[in-house]
Amino acid sequence: MRPVYMIAGGMTKFAKASPDKDFRYMVKEAFDYAMNDVPNLTLDMIDGSVASYFSDHFTRQLMAAIMVQDYLGLCPKPSRRQEGGGATGGLNFQAAWESIASGRMEVCLAFGFETMSHVNTWKGNEFIALASDTNFDYPVGGFYSGYYAMMVRRHMHEFGTTVEQMAKVSVKNHGNALHNPWSQYPMDITVEDVRKSEMVADPLTRLDICVMSDGAAACILCSEEALEKYKLTDKPVRVIGVGCGTDTMRLADRPHGKVVLLPHETESDYKHLKYPGVHSFRGGRNAAKLAYKMAGIGNPLEELDFVELHDAYTSSEIQTYEDLGLCKYGEGGSFIEDGHSSLTGKMPVNPSGGLLACGHPVGATGLMQAVVAFWQLQGTIGKHCGGDAFLQLKNPKRGLIHSHAGTGTYITCTVLERGF
Numbered sequence: 001m002r003p004v005y006m007i008a009g010g011m012t013k014f015a016k017a018s019p020d021k022d023f024r025y026m027v028k029e030a031f032d033y034a035m036n037d038v039p040n041l042t043l044d045m046i047d048g049s050v051a052s053y054f055s056d057h058f059t060r061q062l063m064a065a066i067m068v069q070d071y072l073g074l075c076p077k078p079s080r081r082q083e084g085g086g087a088t089g090g091l092n093f094q095a096a097w098e099s100i101a102s103g104r105m106e107v108c109l110a111f112g113f114e115t116m117s118h119v120n121t122w123k124g125n126e127f128i129a130l131a132s133d134t135n136f137d138y139p140v141g142g143f144y145s146g147y148y149a150m151m152v153r154r155h156m157h158e159f160g161t162t163v164e165q166m167a168k169v170s171v172k173n174h175g176n177a178l179h180n181p182w183s184q185y186p187m188d189i190t191v192e193d194v195r196k197s198e199m200v201a202d203p204l205t206r207l208d209i210c211v212m213s214d215g216a217a218a219c220i221l222c223s224e225e226a227l228e229k230y231k232l233t234d235k236p237v238r239v240i241g242v243g244c245g246t247d248t249m250r251l252a253d254r255p256h257g258k259v260v261l262l263p264h265e266t267e268s269d270y271k272h273l274k275y276p277g278v279h280s281f282r283g284g285r286n287a288a289k290l291a292y293k294m295a296g297i298g299n300p301l302e303e304l305d306f307v308e309l310h311d312a313y314t315s316s317e318i319q320t321y322e323d324l325g326l327c328k329y330g331e332g333g334s335f336i337e338d339g340h341s342s343l344t345g346k347m348p349v350n351p352s353g354g355l356l357a358c359g360h361p362v363g364a365t366g367l368m369q370a371v372v373a374f375w376q377l378q379g380t381i382g383k384h385c386g387g388d389a390f391l392q393l394k395n396p397k398r399g400l401i402h403s404h405a406g407t408g409t410y411i412t413c414t415v416l417e418r419g420f
Contacts, residue, residue, distance in 0.1 A: 001101040005227050005236040005419055008041070008220040009371030010034035014184045014359035016117040017214035023059055023113045024071040026216035030364075031072055031111060034218045038232050041220070045230060047105035048078035052092035052112035053363035054085060057127040059115055068111065078105075085131040086310060088112065089217070089366020090403020090412035094242050096221045097414075106226040110370075113216035114361035124212045131406050133249045144312075145209060147251065147407050149201035152315035155279040156203075159330035161318060163203045167194035168336045169314035170207045170356055176343065177353025179390040182368075184213055184359035194314075208314040213359030217367035219374070234420060235378045240398075241295025241415035245286030247408045251278050260285040262325040263292060264299040273329055281408035284323035291400070291413040292325075300325050301347055304415075305396035306376060308369040310404035311354040317341075320402060321349070324413070343391070351376065351391045366403035366412070373399045377418045 010033025012026050035041060049072075051065035061067070065081040082092040089112045096110035116124050125143050132142040155161050168191060177186035189207065197206040227236055248254050256274040260282060261267065276282040288300070297303045307324065311317035318332035326347050327335045335341060341349035352358055352372040355365060375384050376396050382389030396418070403412045 002103060003224045004097050004100040004221055004239045005224065006219055006221050006239065006370065006374050006416065007227065007233045007236055008034040008037040009218065009374045010037070011182060011217035011364065011368050011371050012215045013182050014213045014215035014361055014368070017115065019118055021214070023064060023115050023216070024068050026214070027068045027111050027113050027218065028071060030216040030218040031109070034220050038220065040230050040232055041107070043073055045226070046074065046077070046107050046109050048099070049074055049109040049111060050080055050082055050092050050095040050099065052082045052088045052110070052367070053114055054083065054088045055127050055362070058119065068113070074109070084410040085405030086312060086362055087366065087403040087405035087410040087412055088363045089368070090401065090414065091366070091410065093219060093366055093370050093414060094244065094412055096219065097239050097242060100221050100223050107220065107222045110219045110221065110367060111216065112363040112367045114363045115214045116212035116361060117214050121212070136250055144407070145201040145204055148313045148315055149204050151278050151407065152203065154277065155315065155319060158279050159333065161333035163195060164191055165333035165337050166203070166208055166314040166318060167191040169311065169317045170194045172336070172342055173311060173350050173354045173356040176351055176391060177357030179385065179388050180353050180358065181386050183353045183357045185211065185357050186353065187357070204313060204315065210312045210355040210360045213361040215359065215361035215364045215368070217364040217371055219367050219370050236419040237374050237377045238417050238419040239414060240417045241291040241297065243287040243290030243292070243294065243413045245283030245411045247281065247283040249406065249409055251407055254278060254282070259329065260289060262289055262300070263297070264325065269328060275329070280319055280329060281323050281404070281411060283408045283411040284320060284402070284404065287411045287413040288324045291415050295415040297415065300400070304347065304398050304400050306348040306351060306393055306399045307402065308350055308352060308373050308399065309354070309402040311350055311356050312360060312404070314356065316404065317349065317354070320404070324400070324402065343393070348393060351393065366401070369401040369403065370414070373401050373416050377416055
């Protein structure tokens with residue numbers, strides 16, 4: 001496989017967009033932002049694209065990706081669509097990586113979008129619920145907030161996780177977003193505010209859950225040869241590890257067995273734990289294991305500088321701390337409570353504000369994570385956040401982005417490293 005570099009990224013502000021703001025226009029806005037960051041790159045140098053959007057229902061338009069391809073001026077070059085629920089953007093980023101690593105392309109655009117606010121919330125939830133088993137889960141009230149409430153109830157039962165610990169995730173991420181002008185819901189809130197907000201699915205309140213959103217994001221990846229030939233940027237970021245995992249669609253089908261071990265773990269760490277049940281995400285474990293192996297990471301807590309993870313729920317952020325091996329299973333609650341995932345903690349998680357504060361336009365979300373991770377590693381957060389460099393970490397060298405679908409049916413992990 002050839003070395004692959006990310007050289008630019010752009011996005012729109014995630015928000016409830018005006019109904020007349022077409023998805024093509026949003027992608028063009030994100031794409032132009034990325035292109036403006038690499039002045040030497042011209043449209044004819046881009047060999048093709050990969051596209052991501054979660055649902056045909058929100059736009060009521062099949063083949064939307066080719067409409068964007070045309071609008072960007074990339075026809076008749078190759079393009080293809082990626083779709084995998086909430087992990088759609090993460091899968092798309094990895095597909096773009098594959099296009100370069102395989103030698104199929106020298107420069108590849110990954111773009112993603114979603115326009116979700118044009119329908120009522122109940123209708124949007126219905127569309128999203130179609131990503132569950134429509135023969136089994138969906139007919140008995142299968143909205144995802146209910147699934148995640150059930151899973152975290154099991155986590156609380158197994159490990160003693162508390163609602164206050166979950167609320168701290170919301171406080172942290174909304175607080176980080178105060179310094180991110182791209183975010184949808186920056187807020188200065190307290191644990192009490194989270195717990196007093198409207199109950200959605202016990203124990204998850206309104207502020208424990210991310211919001212549907214409209215938005216687009218774009219990433220430009222290239223080969224080492226193209227990077228050097230066209231002198232595209234002096235601050236490239238290399239993709240050094242990719243991993244993907246899956247699990248059964250139906251929670252009831254998930255087996256109990258041994259924990260999938262990461263490089264720094266042993267069987268004795270989990271001799272009393274039957275895994276995964278429904279309290280954790282086996283697919284996330286597998287994605288992390290593969291990404292760490294490719295990147296040569298032995299201990300993620302020591303060898304990563306930050307993580308942008310899929311926090312559709314406060315509970316899933318805590319669960320994912322454990323899946324990624326940032327702490328042992330059962331220690332996710334204390335990990336947030338002890339401040340380890342804050343900007344100044346052992347492992348800053350979601351400096352951007354994550355999905356909870358930025359919003360979740362599904363096809364764009366995983367690419368948004370790549371964009372903000374790219375800016376972190378470049379050291380350009382201040383440049384792209386209106387001069388506010390508060391979220392810029394000190395000299396980060398490696399970061400991980402994590403994208404998650406359904407109740408863990410598709411999960412991707414990608415490790416990025418500063419390449420200069």
